[in-house]
Amino acid sequence: MSKTLEIKDLSYRKNSKKILERVNLSLEAGQIVALLGANGAGKTSLMRVIAGVAKHYQGQVSVCRESDEDARKQYLAMTDNLAYFRDSVKIKDVAAFYQGVYPDFDQEQFEQILEFMNLNQDEKLGALSKGMKEKLIIALTFARRAKLYLLDEPFSGIDLMSRKKIVKSLLLWKPEDATLVISDHVLGEVATIIDEVVLVKNHSVLEQRSADEIREQNESLEEWYEGFYEGEE
Amino acid sequence: MTNFKSVFKTMLKQKNKQALAYFAVGAIVSLVATIFFIFRYGLKNADSAAIGIGISAVVLLVVYIAFEFAVVLQAHRVSRSQTWQLVPAKKLDLLSANVLSGTISVFFMTLLCVVLFFFLLIPFMLQAKFEGNLFLGMGDVVKNGLFWEGLVWFILFAFVAVVANICFFLFLLDLTSALADFLPLKGWTSKLVKVVILFILFFLGGAMMSRIGDVFSNFATSTFSFALSSKGFSYNSNASGQGLGDLWMLLLATAIYGAIFFGGEYLIMKYLTEGKDKF
Numbered sequence: 001m002s003k004t005l006e007i008k009d010l011s012y013r014k015n016s017k018k019i020l021e022r023v024n025l026s027l028e029a030g031q032i033v034a035l036l037g038a039n040g041a042g043k044t045s046l047m048r049v050i051a052g053v054a055k056h057y058q059g060q061v062s063v064c065r066e067s068d069e070d071a072r073k074q075y076l077a078m079t080d081n082l083a084y085f086r087d088s089v090k091i092k093d094v095a096a097f098y099q100g101v102y103p104d105f106d107q108e109q110f111e112q113i114l115e116f117m118n119l120n121q122d123e124k125l126g127a128l129s130k131g132m133k134e135k136l137i138i139a140l141t142f143a144r145r146a147k148l149y150l151l152d153e154p155f156s157g158i159d160l161m162s163r164k165k166i167v168k169s170l171l172l173w174k175p176e177d178a179t180l181v182i183s184d185h186v187l188g189e190v191a192t193i194i195d196e197v198v199l200v201k202n203h204s205v206l207e208q209r210s211a212d213e214i215r216e217q218n219e220s221l222e223e224w225y226e227g228f229y230e231g232e233e
Numbered sequence: 234m235t236n237f238k239s240v241f242k243t244m245l246k247q248k249n250k251q252a253l254a255y256f257a258v259g260a261i262v263s264l265v266a267t268i269f270f271i272f273r274y275g276l277k278n279a280d281s282a283a284i285g286i287g288i289s290a291v292v293l294l295v296v297y298i299a300f301e302f303a304v305v306l307q308a309h310r311v312s313r314s315q316t317w318q319l320v321p322a323k324k325l326d327l328l329s330a331n332v333l334s335g336t337i338s339v340f341f342m343t344l345l346c347v348v349l350f351f352f353l354l355i356p357f358m359l360q361a362k363f364e365g366n367l368f369l370g371m372g373d374v375v376k377n378g379l380f381w382e383g384l385v386w387f388i389l390f391a392f393v394a395v396v397a398n399i400c401f402f403l404f405l406l407d408l409t410s411a412l413a414d415f416l417p418l419k420g421w422t423s424k425l426v427k428v429v430i431l432f433i434l435f436f437l438g439g440a441m442m443s444r445i446g447d448v449f450s451n452f453a454t455s456t457f458s459f460a461l462s463s464k465g466f467s468y469n470s471n472a473s474g475q476g477l478g479d480l481w482m483l484l485l486a487t488a489i490y491g492a493i494f495f496g497g498e499y500l501i502m503k504y505l506t507e508g509k510d511k512f
Contacts, residue, residue: 014507016417053318053508073321074234081510084316100243101235101320 004179010059035183037200043183077146087126110143131162142173235322241330248338259296263289315508397491404494411505
């Protein structure tokens with residue numbers, strides 16, 4: 001299998017604070033990967049570095065063998081919280097923006113996902129609940145034909161039914177050869193669909209293991225994950 | 234990869250929308266002011282008409298200046314936003330599109346304001362109660378070759394000046410944010426430090442611009458200025474025959490400081506500016 005993502009000796013600091021140190025990671029094509037770690041472990045920063053949004057890091061990051069920061073963006077789709085858009089902007093305007101700037105954005109697929117998520121194109125961003133907005137973000141991300149999808153805490157603060165709907169949509173719209181990375185501090189609904197687990201702790205990747213292997217050796221993925229934080233407050 | 238054209242088109246659409254919103258505010262206020270003066274004092278009263286038009290002109294000017302600030306802030310928002318930084322475009326394309334779309338939206342706004350201002354003048358022009366030379370000699374002015382030459386120079390100079398100013402302020406704002414990112418500060422202390430850095434950079438940048446201006450003015454053999462007179466747009470030179478050469482000097486000086494800040498901004502975008510997901 002070919003490598004979708006390769007990270008070598010990555011270190012990253014922000015506001016003079018160490019965020020990531022000597023991270024090495026390699027992900028194969030077609031996998032669904034859970035990027036786990038406590039709040040503030042550096043999961044979001046790691047995704048932002050991969051996506052070329054975070055700067056002044058050291059080390060090498062390549063997506064589909066492309067390490068140039070601008071060029072590797074064409075292979076990846078990362079969830080964006082849409083903070084750039086004002087509340088008065090309609091969903092269809094955001095979609096028009098995506099269609100304008102992403103050559104791989106598929107409007108038809110976007111409409112299908114939107115329908116699946118029960119969202120209306122004429123609704124304004126300000127009128128959307130947190131869960132609806134998260135669904136929209138997923139729809140925009142998966143309307144692109146990318147090789148690497150980075151979902152940054154897609155379930156934070158949303159209800160169970162919405163979480164289930166999002167998980168369902170991931171399975172429906174993820175291209176077979178694409179790699180999907182989902183970051184979160186809990187496993188929750190994604191536990192059943194993941195192929196691999198990457199654990200971020202102490203500013204680095206502490207573990208990278210196959211989900212099946214963990215399931216064989218432990219009662220559950222959750223139990224294995226919680227084991228790393230036993231005795232900690 | 235996303236090309237310059239797509240990025241530019243999307244940015245221009247957003248900025249023109251913003252221009253229309255600002256223009257709508259200016260248009261409503263100045264229309265109300267003009268209509269009030271027409272109904273209150275009538276078209277035949279030249280003094281009150283002049284006050285009404287004067288108020289409208291001031292309103293349009295204030296809205297226009299506010300819009301210029303908004304263009305710079307919007308350019309800063311674009312260069313700092315995670316949404317735009319995720320777009321698979323080259324940094325140079327993003328920056329060029331950001332500056333150029335801002336410049337064009339400023340020209341679009343100028344055009345709208347000028348058209349509205351002439352629209353507001355129409356009732357008074359039809360009454361022909363204005364004694365000013367501005368309308369009476371307009372036909373002759375337009376036929377004058379100097380008018381067209383002056384207008385072309387004016388537009389060219391305005392274009393370069395707007396580009397250079399957007400680059401200057403964008404550079405200052407982005408460098409301030411990037412420097413603040415290095416400091417271990419949060420909350421109001423971070424904001425305060427940002428303001429201090431911004432002021433220091435503003436004075437340093439201003440001093441540099443004035444130094445470039447000085448260097449070029451030493452080469453120039455005369456001083457000049459644009460003027461809107463009874464002859465229309467024209468440039469005035471105090472040394473006959475040297476005006477055009479000097480105009481080139483001023484244009485060059487403006488283009489050079491614009492290019493310096495554009496280059497500086499490119500380096501900041503490439504190496505320092507992080508995408509922000511909160512505004």
